Structures are given as C-alpha cells and as structure tokens.
Amino acid sequence: MKKLFMTMMLMVAGILTWAQHANNDAFETINVDEFDKTLQNGNDNHILVDVRTTEEYSAEHLKGALNIDVKDSLAFMPKAKELLPKDKTIMVYCRTGHRSAMAANKLAAEGYKVINLKGGITAWKMAEKETVK
Numbered sequence: 812m813k814k815l816f817m818t819m820m821l822m823v824a825g826i827l828t829w830a831q832h833a834n835n836d837a838f839e840t841i842n843v844d845e846f847d848k849t850l851q852n853g854n855d856n857h858i859l860v861d862v863r864t865t866e867e868y869s870a871e872h873l874k875g876a877l878n879i880d881v882k883d884s885l886a887f888m889p890k891a892k893e894l895l896p897k898d899k900t901i902m903v904y905c906r907t908g909h910r911s912a913m914a915a916n917k918l919a920a921e922g923y924k925v926i927n928l929k930g931g932i933t934a935w936k937m938a939e940k941e942t943v944k
Contacts, residue, residue, distance in 0.1 A: 837919035840912070840927040843938040849926065850902065857900040857926075860891075862914040871942045873904065873935065881905070881914040888917060897922055904928035904935070 841849070850859065850873075861872045862881040872878070879890050895901055901923050905911040908931045915925040928935065936942060 838912075838915040838925035838927055840908070840915075840929045842929050843934050843940060846902065846904075846926070846928045846935075847938075847940055849900075853900065857902050858895055859902045859904075860895070860914070861905070861932075862887075862903050862911050863905050863932075867906065871932070871944050873932065874941060874943045876904075879914075881910050881917070887914070888921065891918060891923075892921070895923065900924045900926060902926045902928070905931045907931040907933050 849857065859873060859876040861868050861876040861878045863872075863878070864880050864882060865878060868876070868878040877894060879887060879894065881887050895918075901915075901918055903911040903914050903918070903925060904927070905914070908927065908929055911927050911931060915927045918925045930937075932942065
C-alpha cells in the first residue's frame with residue numbers, strides 16, 4: 812500500500828512539474844546580457860515587470876520596473892491586464908527565474924509577448940548590473 816501511495820505521489824509531482832513547464836515555448840527566456848541589451852535598445856517597445864513580493868521589490872529592483880506580485884494569484888492577472896498593454900513586450904524577472912517563468916506562462920496564455928530573465932535578479936547582480944534600492 813505504501814509503495815502504491817508513493818508511486819502515485821511521484822506521478823502527481825511529475826505531472827505538476829510537466830504542466831508548469833509545458834508552455835515554455837510560449838515565451839522566451841534569455842540570459843542577463845541579452846536581457847540588458849533588450850532593455851537598453853527597446854525602451855518604447857517593452858515594459859519591465861518585477862513579479863516578486865512588494866517587500867522584495869522595495870528592498871531592491873531593476874530600474875524602471877513595475878511590481879506585480881505573481882504570488883498574489885487572485886490579483887496578478889487583473890492587475891497585469893490593467894497595467895500592461897498587449898502591444899508591448901513584457902520583460903519579467905523574479906529572484907531566480909522560477910516565479911517569473913510562472914508569470915510568463917500566465918501572461919503568454921493571455922496573448923502577451925513575454926521575455927523572462929534567466930536566473931532572475933540574482934544572476935543580474937552576479938553580472939554586476941545596476942539595481943535600485
């Protein structure tokens with residue numbers, strides 16, 4: 812009985828992991844240098860969004876970023892739809908890239924063009940890029 816339960820739990824975990832990453836082709840994930848170059852070259856064509864919590868954003872964020880917390884699952888998409896026009900590329904980041912990939916999936920499913928920062932603000936800071944405190 813325990814083996815059956817464990818097998819079922821592993822199957823569920825695998826399905827959830829697959830579902831979470833199934834739409835990865837719906838958005839692009841790029842490294843820090845590409846993300847920075849895109850930010851610098853397309854100011855009128857993109858909107859930068861920090862999808863971390865308000866507390867994380869307040870402590871440090873990328874210059875010019877809006878804050879829309881993806882963990883606030885009930886408010887995330889309504890706020891995104893209110894603030895983000897679909898004719899702009901939405902550039903998202905979080906701490907390590909996991910939450911921003913979730914946000915990118917949600918946004919892409921609603922018809923947004925989305926670019927995700929690989930490694931998040933952690934990778935950004937490791938590359939010694941500018942942040943705002």
